[in-house]
Amino acid sequence: METRVADCPLGAKCEEVKTEDRKPILYRCPWYVQILGVDTNTGRESGAWGCAIAWLPTLMINTANESRKGVAATESFRNEMVKQGAQTQQVLRVAAQSANRKPDIKPLEQADVCE
Incomplete structure (x- = not known):
């Protein structure tokens, strides 16, 4: 079975380049954020961009671990x-x-x- 990522439930695009006055302008969704941290498996710093809504389960798991x-x-x-x-x-x-x-x-x- 093939799996595809669905469109944004808010109807937005994470990043979109539009041209205004002959200049390219990057429009970025406010929910599209960069998460910085340390990979617990390798110990290296990492950063990844993604939708804040999609990050919620990961961040909730991390919060539970820190609480413990x-x-x-x-x-x-x-x-x-x-x-x-x-x-x-x-x-x-x-x-x-x-x-x-x-x-x-x-x-x-x-x-x-x-x-």
Whole structure:
């Protein structure tokens, strides 16, 4: 089966050269845009022209991927904060226990607390 690209649903041409006052003028549809980026497979910068409407699915997939990266970074940050919170609680427990000791008990040396 043969596949062909249909005409623009807006009835426009992406680019069209018209002659005005004997000069060629390039008319470009406002939806015809250049997308610049880095090819994830090769790592090289690339740029391609196309209809913004046609680019929407690709851009939506890219947005979803970037969102996933942001969620992963937030989760990693949260895990680090939980770890640090637990360490802080442990230090506070040791400090509270030291403050509640009877004066006849020798206080811990710094070398005893920090290994």
